[in-house]
Amino acid sequence: MRFLALLLLGPWLLVLGWLYWWHARRGGSEHARFDILVLVAAALAAIACAEAAYAITYGIAGPIWKQVAAALAAYAGFSGVLCVGLLRHAWLRRRRAGARA
Numbered sequence: 604m605r606f607l608a609l610l611l612l613g614p615w616l617l618v619l620g621w622l623y624w625w626h627a628r629r630g631g632s633e634h635a636r637f638d639i640l641v642l643v644a645a646a647l648a649a650i651a652c653a654e655a656a657y658a659i660t661y662g663i664a665g666p667i668w669k670q671v672a673a674a675l676a677a678y679a680g681f682s683g684v685l686c687v688g689l690l691r692h693a694w695l696r697r698r699r700a701g702a703r704a
Contacts, residue, residue, distance in 0.1 A: 608674035609653050616681050623685050627692055641688035645681045652680030
């Protein structure tokens with residue numbers, strides 16, 4: 604039951620990961636290793652955040668609220684790492700555009 608939130612949230616996290624990969628590749632980025640690292644880090648962050656939220660709410664919340672907190676934390680961790688990756692891509696594109704001008 605500990606990772607039920609990740610099991611239920613998994614398909615949506617896969618869609619977000621695919622959208623990140625598609626957006627990063629669409630820009631002609633040659634940093635595939637960085638994108639793979641971002642996706643792996645996002646998955647690990649989701650697992651770690653879900654585990655932490657479940658552990659924090661253990662004993663102080665009902666069974667459903669432990670799963671809700673774990674799902675919210677997993678989503679926040681995953682999205683946060685993807686946002687950092689997207690910000691880096693935006694920064695690199697802006698730097699490349701400035702170098703061309």
